[in-house]
Amino acid sequence: MRKACIFDLDGTLLDRSGSIPAFLKRQHERFYEHLGHIPFDSYKEQFIHLDQRGYVWKDVVYQQLLEHFQVNDIDAETLLDDYVENFHLDCQAFTGVVDTLQQLRSNGIALGMITNGRTQFQLKNLRAIGIEAYFQTILISEQEGMAKPAKEIFEKALSLLQVKAEEAIYVGDHPVNDVQAARAIGMKGIWKRDEYWPVPAETDGIIDHIPDLLAHFVK
Structure with a gap:
């Protein structure tokens, strides 16, 4: 028994597959001053690709994400902190x-x-x-x-x-x-x-x- x-x-x-896009949408909007030149769909797709279903921790994901889009006016730690603090709001x-x-x-x-x-x-x-x-x-x-x-x-x-x-x-x-x-x-x-x-x-x-x-x- x-x-x-x-x-x-x-x-x-x-x-998680439903939660991640919802979170990324709000993150993209929160940091629009730094990320607004990147189309949201491109930002989302690259994050999901680098994230490998959650098996890559986000300090690496965000560092590679910023390098991919050649963003220099915001650091990976800022985006990581936002993920840690706010992801649950979209779970x-x-x-x-x-x-x-x-x-x-x-x-x-x-x-x-x-x-x-x-x-x-x-x-x-x-x-x-x-x-x-x-x-x-x-x-x-x-x-x-x-x-x-x-x-x-x-x-x-x-x-x-x-x-x-x-x-x-x-x-x-x-x-x-x-x-x-x-x-x-x-x-x-x-x-x-x-x-x-x-x-x-x-x-x-x-x-x-x-x-x-x-x-x-x-x-």
């Missing part, structure tokens, strides 16, 4: 996330989260989409001093939720860091489909939308 469900955040519960969850978390909790399923990233940044994003309270444990790589796909961070989440690996499902969008890593320690690994990534070589299920997950908890 499945007793727990542990989630990734970005690309799984948080619609949005995927459709059905809150309802699905509510249903899982009401059915007695323990909920956890493992996400790579900076602690305060990820906490602000969680709170912005209103889902922090649903989780009994939230592990963020910076705070834990370890990151996915290390087995230790998965094992810690299971220990905190007081469940065995075979009693838990892990849901994430990354084929290796999420699905493969979870399955390697005996958890059921569900892939939240993301066309950016290749289909995992092995998976215990594929969902297109978070509410689809509920079918995996039917007895």
